[in-house]
Amino acid sequence: MSAPIAKLTKRDFESDQEIRWCPGCGDYSVLANVQRLMPELGIPRENFVFVSGIGCSSRFPYYMNTYGFHTIHGRAPAFATGIKLSRPELSVWVITGDGDGLSIGGNHMLHVLRRNVDLQILLFNNRIYGLTKGQYSPTSRMGMRNKSIPMGVIDSPLDPLAFALGAGATFVARTVDVDAASLQDVLRRAHDHKGAAFVEILQNCPVYNDGEWAEIENKKTRVEAGLPLEHGGPLVWGAKGKRRGIRIEHGVPQVIALRDDEDPIAAGITVHDEKHESPGYATVLATLAPPEFPIPVGVLRAVERPSYEALLDKQIHDATQARGAGDLRKLLHGSDTWTVEG
Amino acid sequence: MAQVQAPVASPHPSGRKPQERLDRVAIRFAGDSGDGVQLTGTKFTESTALAGNDLSTLPDFPAEIRAPAGTLAGVSGYQIHFSSEDIRTPADQADVLVAFNPAALRASLGEVRRSGMVIINADAFTDRTRERAGYTADPLPDVRERYRLVEIPMTRLTFEALKDLSLSQSEAGRSKNFFALGLMYWLYGRPIEATVAWIEARFEGEIREANRRVLMAGYHFGETSELFPVSFEVPSAKIEPGVYRNITGNTALALGCVAASVTMQRPLVVGAYPITPATDVLQELAKHRNFGIKTFQAEDEIAAAAVAVGASFAGMLGLTVTSGPGLLLKQETINLAVVAELPLVIVDVQRAGPSTGLPTKEEQADLLCALYGRSSDSPLPILAPATPGECFSVMLEAFRLAVTYMTPVIVLSDSYLANSAEPWRIPDVEALPRHPVKFRTEANGFMPYLRDADTLARPWAIPGTPGLEHRIGGLEKQDGRGNVSYLPENHQRMTDLRREKVARIAREIAPLTPYGVDSGKLLVVGWGGTYGAITTAVDEARARGHDVASVHLRHLNPFAPNLGDVLRRFERVLVAELNSGQLVRLLRAEFLVPAESLSKVQGQPFKVSDVRAAIVRLLGGE
Numbered sequence: 028m029s030a031p032i033a034k035l036t037k038r039d040f041e042s043d044q045e046i047r048w049c050p051g052c053g054d055y056s057v058l059a060n061v062q063r064l065m066p067e068l069g070i071p072r073e074n075f076v077f078v079s080g081i082g083c084s085s086r087f088p089y090y091m092n093t094y095g096f097h098t099i100h101g102r103a104p105a106f107a108t109g110i111k112l113s114r115p116e117l118s119v120w121v122i123t124g125d126g127d128g129l130s131i132g133g134n135h136m137l138h139v140l141r142r143n144v145d146l147q148i149l150l151f152n153n154r155i156y157g158l159t160k161g162q163y164s165p166t167s168r169m170g171m172r173n174k175s176i177p178m179g180v181i182d183s184p185l186d187p188l189a190f191a192l193g194a195g196a197t198f199v200a201r202t203v204d205v206d207a208a209s210l211q212d213v214l215r216r217a218h219d220h221k222g223a224a225f226v227e228i229l230q231n232c233p234v235y236n237d238g239e240w241a242e243i244e245n246k247k248t249r250v251e252a253g254l255p256l257e258h259g260g261p262l263v264w265g266a267k268g269k270r271r272g273i274r275i276e277h278g279v280p281q282v283i284a285l286r287d288d289e290d291p292i293a294a295g296i297t298v299h300d301e302k303h304e305s306p307g308y309a310t311v312l313a314t315l316a317p318p319e320f321p322i323p324v325g326v327l328r329a330v331e332r333p334s335y336e337a338l339l340d341k342q343i344h345d346a347t348q349a350r351g352a353g354d355l356r357k358l359l360h361g362s363d364t365w366t367v368e369g
Numbered sequence: 370m371a372q373v374q375a376p377v378a379s380p381h382p383s384g385r386k387p388q389e390r391l392d393r394v395a396i397r398f399a400g401d402s403g404d405g406v407q408l409t410g411t412k413f414t415e416s417t418a419l420a421g422n423d424l425s426t427l428p429d430f431p432a433e434i435r436a437p438a439g440t441l442a443g444v445s446g447y448q449i450h451f452s453s454e455d456i457r458t459p460a461d462q463a464d465v466l467v468a469f470n471p472a473a474l475r476a477s478l479g480e481v482r483r484s485g486m487v488i489i490n491a492d493a494f495t496d497r498t499r500e501r502a503g504y505t506a507d508p509l510p511d512v513r514e515r516y517r518l519v520e521i522p523m524t525r526l527t528f529e530a531l532k533d534l535s536l537s538q539s540e541a542g543r544s545k546n547f548f549a550l551g552l553m554y555w556l557y558g559r560p561i562e563a564t565v566a567w568i569e570a571r572f573e574g575e576i577r578e579a580n581r582r583v584l585m586a587g588y589h590f591g592e593t594s595e596l597f598p599v600s601f602e603v604p605s606a607k608i609e610p611g612v613y614r615n616i617t618g619n620t621a622l623a624l625g626c627v628a629a630s631v632t633m634q635r636p637l638v639v640g641a642y643p644i645t646p647a648t649d650v651l652q653e654l655a656k657h658r659n660f661g662i663k664t665f666q667a668e669d670e671i672a673a674a675a676v677a678v679g680a681s682f683a684g685m686l687g688l689t690v691t692s693g694p695g696l697l698l699k700q701e702t703i704n705l706a707v708v709a710e711l712p713l714v715i716v717d718v719q720r721a722g723p724s725t726g727l728p729t730k731e732e733q734a735d736l737l738c739a740l741y742g743r744s745s746d747s748p749l750p751i752l753a754p755a756t757p758g759e760c761f762s763v764m765l766e767a768f769r770l771a772v773t774y775m776t777p778v779i780v781l782s783d784s785y786l787a788n789s790a791e792p793w794r795i796p797d798v799e800a801l802p803r804h805p806v807k808f809r810t811e812a813n814g815f816m817p818y819l820r821d822a823d824t825l826a827r828p829w830a831i832p833g834t835p836g837l838e839h840r841i842g843g844l845e846k847q848d849g850r851g852n853v854s855y856l857p858e859n860h861q862r863m864t865d866l867r868r869e870k871v872a873r874i875a876r877e878i879a880p881l882t883p884y885g886v887d888s889g890k891l892l893v894v895g896w897g898g899t900y901g902a903i904t905t906a907v908d909e910a911r912a913r914g915h916d917v918a919s920v921h922l923r924h925l926n927p928f929a930p931n932l933g934d935v936l937r938r939f940e941r942v943l944v945a946e947l948n949s950g951q952l953v954r955l956l957r958a959e960f961l962v963p964a965e966s967l968s969k970v971q972g973q974p975f976k977v978s979d980v981r982a983a984i985v986r987l988l989g990g991e
Contacts, residue, residue: 073836359614
């Protein structure tokens with residue numbers, strides 16, 4: 028029997044399987060943070076389902092002592108949709124990567140987001156194929172040299188958050204593998220969101236793409252590299268003496284230097300509004316990137332829209348109200364029958 | 370059915386014209402795909418069923434929704450064969466052709482028996498329309514010589530009937546198929562009331578009035594016109610007592626799924642992507658939300674299968690419905706269900722040709738794809754219904770096997786079964802077998818791959834059950850515990866277990882009994898929608914003294930346990946199938962019998978004469 032919810036701890040969510048990620052992989056930290064968060068969500072352990080596709084990150088469900096389904100490459104959002112629309116009471120988490128979720132599975136990602144199925148989708152972005160040992164992914168930077176294109180990548184990379192926003196996602200956020208505070212905050216927000224919650228996790232692959240996110244992972248440089256987002260707060264970042272803000276006008280972002288004591292709002296710095304009706308604002312945020320801009324971290328967009336499975340259940344409910352529960356005998360008879368007498 | 374007070378004619382005219390009795394008639398309607406030919410055929414079929422005849426129908430339509438009007442590419446046909454006796458095919462040749470334009474005449478004349486009746490809409494035969502149909506000269510003199518040609522100005526008579534209504538010319542013109550329908554009702558003594566009631570319920574305002582009037586005008590035209598000296602009577606057939614309805618294979622598949630959900634007491638979740646000729650099944654199931662059925666139109670065929678597998682993981686009856694190209698896309702997902710050992714039902718309504726092929730045409734060439742089209746060793750049960758009505762019971766069996774053995778099951782229907790209709794004796798709901806689903810709930814001793822000693826099935830343990838938290842997936846599983854395993858001997862064992870689990874299904878398949886005779890010179894083996902043509906051919910050959918029998922396989926994997934014995938009781942075995950020889954290959958490999966092949970891949974079902982000729986060829990004589 029499962030322990031009472033109140034007594035669940037991180038250990039209750041650790042499976043007995045030996046973890047087989049490379050030493051130093053960013054996935055360890057994400058796993059530990061997810062396991063730490065689970066007992067705090069007030070959900071019985073048996074109601075969690077972790078669904079994944081193929082890739083390093085997709086081994087994740089094996090290490091969670093919950094229900095788990097390690098499916099096929101790129102299709103996890105579709106399996107998860109099947110689970111969630113069948114059983115809306117379950118808390119269903121999709122674990123995917125930049126290759127799994129945006130290359131082979133790009134189509135499913137698009138559709139699960141526009142349908143707004145109530146899932147938590149964690150996309151581990153390390154900008155490389157790790158499990159197949161170092162080929163470029165759809166998020167790899169132009170010019171990056173790797174095993175499958177030794178002279179450097181020549182296809183323009185995809186921005187996961189802009190993709191999600193373009194697909195109509197109602198919740199879009201970004202966090203960093205080793206930033207426990209941000210992970211805890213963003214994952215909890217993702218869980219609380221009703222609908223598809225898309226979270227990009229910047230994740231280091233120490234073997235095939237080491238240091239891709241070094242500046243934002245390193246606590247010392249993070250303050251300069253990252254733009255922490257807070258709903259209702261101004262878009263400001265930087266250490267003392269190097270304080271800056273972002274002003275977005277007519278969709279164009281601009282960096283404004285600030286004195287340490289200057290009021291950013293008076294200085295015209297944009298105030299973050301994750302509930303902005305149009306995804307345009309969040310899309311501007313999503314495309315901010317170094318070297319000119321910091322990397323936004325936190326919730327870019329969180330708007331309310333009915334979830335797919337809720338609408339589906341409403342149709343079932345309405346049909347049953349209007350026509351009564353299904354009567355098989357009536358259905359088989361249809362509208363025109365005739366009787367052959369014996 | 371709505372109550373109608375329409376001034377309907379008596380179904381059997383009061384003897385003003387003599388009636389001639391016929392045993393069987395095959396009528397073919399043909400016109401532009403916008404002419405309402407399928408509707409006309411369907412309504413005629415309903416009335417024929419109500420008249421108590423046995424019947425079989427075959428719609429034959431182009432893939433194009435609206436090909437250029439008047440061209441051969443746009444011709445849509447519908448053939449109905451009805452009789453006072455037991456019949457099983459839509460007939461090799463039509464006795465009567467109703468052609469709405471020259472293209473329909475040109476495309477269909479080859480399907481009409483010599484000296485049969487050809488009824489045309491004479492208004493549609495102009496120099497221009499003849500040219501569009503590709504005729505270089507007026508075809509009618511030749512038709513007159515070889516057939517009984519009846520020329521009726523249907524368009525003008527339709528306008529005449531509607532002259533006091535305010536319909537536009539094109540609106541009025543659209544009713545002319547009802548003229549032909551009314552005429553055929555009179556000619557063959559069909560009851561007209563059901564169609565009148567349907568028009569009343571379906572249409573509104575002047576269109577309703579127009580369709581009703583034109584239908585009656587056609588009926589009365591038959592009665593009063595000099596063109597038809599007699600009408601015909603086809604007495605009702607001797608049919609097993611019961612309550613009947615008409616049903617197509619696709620409708621029966623859908624109703625079978627609903628019945629499976631009700632009798633197994635689990636909601637149905639349907640993942641599907643529109644594809645000809647399987648789309649009707651999705652559309653039919655989508656109507657029944659009040660049965661708790663969740664239909665999901667997915668972004669593609671892969672997601673459709675994945676949603677069904679996800680639903681099954683969550684404890685629902687997972688179904689995906691497709692045709693050949695979609696089956697290919699689903700194979701990787703099906704392979705996951707094989708390894709994860711989850712129930713799943715995949716319906717493949719087969720169509721003709723590789724790739725896009727001939728999407729609306731008939732073929733049964735996905736057997737080897739269903740059996741062997743997945744990577745590695747991936748066994749699963751395969752079932753094939755033989756008649757439109759059997760599509761119902763096959764779905765009950767498919768879901769039962771899927772759940773009992775924790776396995777995906779493929780059902781191979783085909784476009785002929787999908788669209789053809791036959792009278793179906795409606796089963797008594799109370800008498801349907803009940804197989805309520807049982808999930809594992811006991812945490813003590815639970816292991817995800819601990820097997821039932823009898824069926825070798827693993828337990829179905831669904832999320833939400835305390836203490837049974839476990840992980841499954843596509844990586845090879847350790848037998849019992851279900852953890853990922855790369856051990857060589859474990860992979861051998863799991864491969865053997867998966868094969869043995871499916872093989873054990875044979876124990877519950879009823880032994881086959883050959884049709885015609887139990888042993889002898891020739892056995893014709895068939896599967897799927899060729900049943901009617903094969904058994905009718907066997908009947909006809911036996912009536913001429915040939916020593917021939919047939920056996921029709923519903924279970925294609927595993928086979929019925931006595932199939933090998935049955936094959937060996939005959940000197941020769943002929944496998945008749947609408948592909949280049951797939952089942953014949955399996956039978957030769959499995960049973961080492963020198964089975965011969967009768968193959969046809971023309972996008973059309975077997976004609977009875979195709980099979981009969983092959984029987985005669987093998988047995989000599991005649």
